[in-house]
Amino acid sequence: MSIRKAVPLAMELSWLVLFALVISEFFTDLPGPGWATTFLPAAVVFVLMAATTTLQARASAPRGEPRPPVEVAPPVTGRWTALNSPADKAPSHGTHVYGQTYAIDIVADPETGEGGAPARPAFRRLWPVFRRNRAFPAFGAPLLAVADAVVVGASDGQRDHLGRNSLPALAYLMLVEGNVRSVLGAHRVVGNHVVLDLGGGTYAMYAHLRRGSLRVRAGDTVRSGQEIAAVGNSGNTTEPHLHFQLMDGPDLDDARGVPFTWRGVGVPANGETFTVGEQPAPV
Incomplete structure (x- = not known):
């Protein structure tokens, strides 16, 4: 071992x-x-x-010099804001475990009234303590394959819990639920997720997917831009968002992080908003 x-x-x-x-x-x-x-x-x-x-x-933790960033297509379309970005620090989430060294979180952040989508709810000090997922524009947003790849892991049986974007809910998540999830293992931290083998010893992991949204299963071959799942709020999360990372192996307990860059976007910094147009449909 x-x-x-x-x-x-x-x-x-x-x-x-x-x-x-x-x-x-x-x-x-x-x-x-x-x-x-x-x-x-x-x-x-x-x-x-x-x-x-x-x-x-x-x-x-990575040993020696980090690998050059691997360029892949963005996993989403529309207007998004980056959080916990490796553009600002590495490890981006304060830890190297589960291959998270260069991971990024992104939340849908449409312009008010854009496409009829609701604005992203603001963080509250006290009330409401919890919010329903449908209040967040990211919930249910389609997720796309970032490259031609083979699905090597797929799981979407965990529930989508309520949003925890208030001080009391955040304290509960950090002091109670987060610790319990850590004890139960990586699959309870990342929630519903999918892992793609991009080739060349590089794997992409999408975390916190919506329960029942997976359109692929292990063994499937996908094309770049193909819809594979939807954003959810499963696992160790405060609100519906996508946690995306590249790593050097499919096993979260054994993987090391790999730097990435999104084609046409780069690596957005914390708080930076970016927009991605529609990607070509897979042939």
Whole structure:
């Protein structure tokens, strides 16, 4: 077993030990003061978790000079805004795990009234705590293959949860749900997703897809510009958006990030809005 596969397992075991300690304090009568039976062991577990997180990040980090950016077509059409972009920093999401070093998030951001699409809801401090997905223009937007490719992974059975674009909902996501998803593994973090083999040791991963929207399955061959799924709000997300990345392998627990550039767009920076016209239909 490689270190990159062993470290996530160690993290999961650390969480299980921590949960067991907390539960045992409530439901058993352990001898000794509370700090000795719960808080001290919990502190040890947290130290272990921090160590395994550091090891995991180091194990997933690119070694040596990064590969040259791979140019691919944009995965969307219309007007979008970039978030968590590798144009500003790498790793773009603060971690190398799951091949996210050069990942990017994008949200649909149409002009008010453009095509009848709703404007993107603003972030709220308190209310409403949660929003329905249909309030976000990205939800259900078509996603396109960025190159001629072979589908090597496809999953869309997870639910689309409500949008968490408020302070209370964000706190819940970061402190509770996000940690639980990390324990359960990569598939619960990225949610519904599809992985394309672009050839040359490069793979594209689309995350947080809408449940039931996949138009392809593992083994299918797709052409550049072909619709393969739709934007959703599954996995570890605050609102409907696309998380896109290139990586050097199909296994999220073992992959390293690969730089990308979108043809005609480049790599939009955080907060940068870009527009992509309709791509030619596949032959």
